[in-house]
Amino acid sequence: MGASLYIDDVSVGIRGNEILHHITLPVQRNKITAIIGMSGCGKTTLLRTMNRSIEKKAVTVNGDIRIDDKSIFSLSPQVVRQHVGLIFQKATPFPFSIYKNMTYALEYEGTRTKAEQKEIVVDCLHKVGLYDEVACQLEHDACELSGGQQQRLCIARALAVKPEVLLLDEPCSSLDIKNMLKVEQTLQTIKTNCTVIIVTHNLSQAKRIADNTVYMEEGAVVEYSDTAALFKHACDPRTQEYINYIQ
Ligand SMILES: Nc1ncnc2c1ncn2[C@@H]1O[C@H](COP(=O)(O)OP(=O)(O)OP(=O)(O)O)[C@@H](O)[C@H]1O
Numbered sequence: 001m002g003a004s005l006y007i008d009d010v011s012v013g014i015r016g017n018e019i020l021h022h023i024t025l026p027v028q029r030n031k032i033t034a035i036i037g038m039s040g041c042g043k044t045t046l047l048r049t050m051n052r053s054i055e056k057k058a059v060t061v062n063g064d065i066r067i068d069d070k071s072i073f074s075l076s077p078q079v080v081r082q083h084v085g086l087i088f089q090k091a092t093p094f095p096f097s098i099y100k101n102m103t104y105a106l107e108y109e110g111t112r113t114k115a116e117q118k119e120i121v122v123d124c125l126h127k128v129g130l131y132d133e134v135a136c137q138l139e140h141d142a143c144e145l146s147g148g149q150q151q152r153l154c155i156a157r158a159l160a161v162k163p164e165v166l167l168l169d170e171p172c173s174s175l176d177i178k179n180m181l182k183v184e185q186t187l188q189t190i191k192t193n194c195t196v197i198i199v200t201h202n203l204s205q206a207k208r209i210a211d212n213t214v215y216m217e218e219g220a221v222v223e224y225s226d227t228a229a230l231f232k233h234a235c236d237p238r239t240q241e242y243i244n245y246i247q
């Protein structure tokens, strides 16, 4: 089951520079939410704040983020990352076999038998439409897969620990149309068990797959709405201008 998220008045500063300004955003469970906006508006920073991977010495985070009403700041970053997975733009497999990539986090958890692990591996590879492509080569080096296959492997790897929220940062930007559609299909499938947030520069993609869309500008949320409504008629002229500009 996916979790709901509530970003409550979050501001993030890096070396005294405020990058995100008072972001408040409800994220509905088991929906796909797209985040769109110009380069540098803070999309990646927001994703990294949501799974606590932003926090370093020079970074200050104010406000709260709740996952099913529990503050992520009351949990350790490691536990948050078990609940909230993050997949980067250039998702790279670990330099191991496909199978070991898939079981890496499960071994770390240390709670599954080998048979249970195998079942999870097969199930997650099926979910991303990769199983039939790699079934005979699970012991091969994952880095020998094509870019599109590597991207889907990284999504499958993230799914293995059953995250309640999956964050994806431009996961399709280096994929051809066929692989992009496969990833989109994967996201549609997994949203029954997981809440999905995807950053994309591809507005057609947001329209195709997102239930809700967020438009950000200069570190702030300008508009958040049902995707069809936002693309039909944005309420804020800044959103409309961005949509017109990109389309
Ligand atoms: N580690 C950092 N140190 C200093 N400034 C940073 C750091 N990371 C991000 N920033 C700044 O924060 C702002 C937002 O960056 P961010 O990467 O979140 O944008 P983005 O919307 O993801 O852009 P893009 O679409 O190009 O990926 C930018 O001005 C960037 O320069």
Ligand SMILES: [Mg+2]
Binding pocket: 043, 044, 045, 169
């Ligand atoms: Mg980014």
